Amino acid sequence: MLKRTFDIIVCSFLAVLLFVPMVVIAIVVKASSAGPVLFWSDRVGRDNQLFSMPKFRTMRIDAPLTATHLLExxxxFITPVGRFLRRTSADEFPQIYTIIIGQMSLVGPRPALFNQDDLIALRTEKGVHKLRPGLTGLAQIRGRDEISIPDKVALDEKYLQERSVLLDTRIILETFLHIFQPKNVSH
Structure with a gap:
């Protein structure tokens, strides 16, 4: 309950703080490429339930619906503004909404795409699927796009076993450091 209360308070504050930047981003996304401002991605949430997760659209509308790292x-497929949004993680700002309504948390394993069967199966095997997915997590600050699925799940499992307010706070602080010094973002 403490984690959920923390999520709501922090995300309500972030929604106010990021309102103007999100409006600017929305205008730039719309002006720079054809298609909607937001991309709603089918993701796997707590207990392997599907939900729609919003992101600012960073790819062309003709991009295949698959994990970016699986594209040749x-x-x-990435739009000119999409590179910047991905590098700074600003494309993730709309996920504040999914945190406020309870589909995600600030900290937890990043939600898998609906078709990432290997990741979903391994997380289920390790019990990680019981966690609410997060905007950021251990895998995000320990390698993000550069680590293998088994290593990602090992970090998710470590989070499952060691989660605490202190660990969440540390992950959030390290996430902000990574935003200002981006690395391990391959696309």
Missing amino acids: DPQS
């Missing part, structure tokens, strides 16, 4: 040439 992901750069050819």
Whole structure:
């Protein structure tokens, strides 16, 4: 209950703080490429339940619906503003909404795409699927796009076993450091 209360308080504050930047981003996304401002991605949440997760659209509308790292040439699908949004993680701002309504948390394993069967199966095997997915998590600050699925799940499992307010606070602080010094973002 403490974690959920923390999520609501922090995300309500972030929604106010980021309102103007999100409006600016929305205008730039709409002006710079064809298609909607938001991309709603089908993701796997707590107890492997599907939900729709919003992000600012960073890819062209003709991009395949698959994990970016599985594309042969992901750069050819990313919009000019999309590179910046991904590098700074600003494309994730709309997820504040999913945290406020309880589909996500600030900290937890990043939600898998609906078709990432290997990741979903391994998380289920390790019990990680019982956690609410997060905007950020251990895998985000320990390697993000550069670590393998088994290593990601090992970090998710470590979070499951060691989760606490102190660990969540540390992950949030490290996430902010990574935003200002981006690394391990391959696309």
